[in-house]
Amino acid sequence: MNWLTWRQHRAQFLFGAATLAVITLFLVPSGLGIWHTFRSTGLAGCLAVTGRDCGDLASTFSDRYTGLQFTIPLFMILPALLGVFWGAPLVAREIEQGTHRLAWTQGLTRLRWMSTKVVTLVLATLAGAAVFAFLLSWWSRPFVAASDNRFSFGVFDLRGIVPVAYALFALAAGVAAGALIRRTVAAMGATLGAYVAVRTGIELWARPHYEAARTISYSFFGSGPHPGSGDWVLSTRTVDRAGHLLGNGQSLDFNVLHARCPDLPGPSSGFVSKAPIQACIQRLGIHLQATYQPGNRYWLFQGIESAIFVGLALGLLAFAVWWVRRKVA
Amino acid sequence: MTTPAALTATALGKRYRGHWGLRDCSLEIPAGRISALVGPNGAGKTTLLHLATGLLAPTAGTIETLGRTPGEDPDLLPRIGFMAQDVPLYRSFRVREMLEFGRRTNPGRWDAELAQGRMDRASIDLDQRAGTLSGGQRAQVALALALAKRPELLLLDEPLAALDPLARREFLKALMEGAVDGEVTVVLSSHLLTDLERVCDHLVVLSGGRTQVAGDIEGLLEAHRVLTGPRRDVDRIEGVAAVVQQATTDRQSTLLVRTDGPIIDPAWSVHRVDLEELVLGYLGQPNATALPAPRLARTGAEVSR
Structure with missing residues (x-):
């Protein structure tokens, strides 16, 4: 059976290995360059000292590499391709031909046939995705350190252990779609659609709520959730002393301020000095409220997200094996 | 006849989305024989063979293959050789790899020498890709795969359909060589009868998802006659159990009948039937049946006129 799995899927395996090799050939040299810049500009040294302001160094560093942002969507879609090209044809192509x-x-x-193939593909997926996730985590570490944000879209998703879970889920979705739909191309499309839908849904609606978010209030002129610890700020609102939302709550609108502090010069009176505005802000007790996930929950969130996708993957694979054994012919 | 059955179906039914591929089908295929499974397209031949291998599960009734329930008994698959319709092979595999596939997926049963020998005899290059083989060569490779697992029961679904007359003859020759040694039961499905006549000794006619005729070919031929005589209303003829089919012109009546004794009425001239006439006669009259002894009493009443 292992011989058959290899013989039937070797083109796919080789293509997958070649893709991984190309990615490695890109990530390793460019990563070495990034790490070199990170150290030689003094940014690494600056960030190592807690409390130092490295803002300028960090933004210079980030600006230098903005051209690399194009890679993020490519890396995001990569796990889905495993499902599309490895998973979906597994059963569908046999039935089609x-x-x-x-x-x-x-x-x-049939159980033996199916389980051997699935186990082999799962192992190959785990190995490939682990290499990919490890390389990408190493490669992007300087950027994450400079931007102090491990949680944002396109960063959380590409680092740590979640890429492995995503790849497994994509593979399982492909196998299940292929068994259910029985036509390769249709199953490929369904796999891609399901992957994007589930990933987006979990990213937008589930991930922010893995743990109850914390709320913090801080002075308008102070700083928010702990800088340097990588907190994930979910929302920030500008409120007055009583907690009522001020204006749209996002930014401080001078017109709104003027209505509440009539002694402020009107908006038409040209330049307004800083002092009366500060006085107004103080009198109204304007401050900011932020909800956030503390940065030290990063690995907890990685674990929960991975568990969800591994769980989904195992469910889909079990379904696919059962379906092929009992229903398909 | 008390030979054990290789295949037993009882009130077997398989429903696809919206229609029945096989319905209320009962039959017995005896072991050690070469049976022809005949019927028009859509009669349920492929469905029956897929149910027999466990590729499909029945919707109604039961089927037993070599005394086991297909699809549930893991010991059954190694004992069946199945050649599916349109002869599926992995197109990108070389012939050598197809044989390797057979060896790997039939552990403990594979007869490599037999497979190799069949390829030699058919002059098939082991390095050729399966996708580039001719129809006849494909059939030879598929037959070798089915035979080399040393099956007790060989099920062949329309193996001749895509073959030219020469390839057909070669295939049947190879089948006979392979099936002779060893006690292998063979079931061949086809909508072509002439080729099967030479190799088969048992016949099952399926029509509309039901068994219409089943029996030993010799016996069936012996039990049927064609009667011709001047046109007249046919009421009761001594020696005729049932009229299967009846054709009349202005002056003459031609009857295909099943007999239960000698026909001595001098008004009729009596001829033997050949197998094709017999099968076509039944297929033309979907309600007519000729089934083995236990059901004869009942089916006699069902014969239409």
């Missing part, structure tokens, strides 16, 4: 009638009437049971 009628060869399931050959494969499933030999001496081995």
Whole structure:
């Protein structure tokens, strides 16, 4: 069976390995360059000292590499391609070409056929995705350190252990779609659609709520959730002393301020000095309220997200094996 | 006849989305024989064979293959050789790799020498890709795969359909060589009868998802006659159990009948039937049946006129 799995899927395996090799050839040299810049500009040294302001160094560093942002969507879609090109054809192509009638009437049971193939593909996926996730985590560490944000879209998703879970989920979705739909191209499309839908849904609606978010209030002129600890700020609102939202709550609108502090010069009176505005802000008790996930929950969130996707993957694979064994022919 | 059955179906039914591929089908295929499974397209031949291998699960009734329930008994698959319709092979595999596939997926049963020998005899290059083989060569490779697992029961679904007359003859020759040694039961499905006549000794006619005729070919031929005589209303003829089909012109009546004794009425001239006439006669009259002894009493009443 292992021979058959290799013989039938070797083109896919080789193509996957080649893709990984190309990615490695890109990530390793460019990563070495990034790390060199990170150290030689003094940014690494600056960030190592807590409390120092490295803003200028960091923004210079980030600006230098903005051209690399194009890679983020590419890396985001990569796990889905495993599902599309490895998972979806597994059963669908056999049925499309009628060869399931050959494969499933030999001496081995369909359960054996299916489980051998699935286990082999899962192991290959885990290995490939682990290499990918490790390389990408290393490569992007300077950027994450400079921007102090491990949680944002396109960063959380590409680092740590979640890429491995995503790849496994994509593979499982592909296998299940192929078994259910039985047509390769349609199953590929369904796999991609399902992957994007589930990933987006969890990213937008589930991830911010893995743990109850914390709320913090701080002075208008102070600083927010702990800088340097990588907190994930979910929302910030500008409120007055009583907690009522001021204006749209996002930014401080001078017109809104003028209505509440009539002694402020009107908006038409040209330049207004800082002092009366500060006085007004103080009198109204204007401050900011932020909800956030503390930075030290990063690995907890990585773990929860991975567990969700691994769980979904195992469920889909179990379904696919059962479906092929009982329903398909 | 008390030979054990290789295949037993009881009130077997398989429903696809919206229609029945096989319905209320009961039949017995005896072991050790070469059976022809005949019927028009859509009669349920492929459905029956897929149910027999466990590729499909029945919607109604039961089927037993070599005394086991297909699809549930893991010991059954190694004992069946199945050649599916349109002869599926992995197109990108070389012939050598197809044989390797057979060896790997039939552990403990694979007869590599037999497979190799069949390829030699058919002059098939082991390095050729399966996708580039001719129809006849594909059939030879598929047959070798099915035979080399040393099956007790060989099920062949329309193996001749895509073959030219020469390839057909070669295939049947190879089948006979392979099936002779060893006690292998063979079931061949086809909508072509002439080729099967030479190799088969048992016949099952499926029509509209039901068994219409089943029996030993010799016996069936012996039990049927064509009667011709001047046109008249046919009421009761001594020696005729049932009239299967009846054709009349202005002056003459031609009857295909199943007999239960000698026909001595001098008004009729009596001829033997050949197998094709017999099968076509039944297929033309979907309600007529000729089934083995236990059901004869009942089916006799069902024969239409």
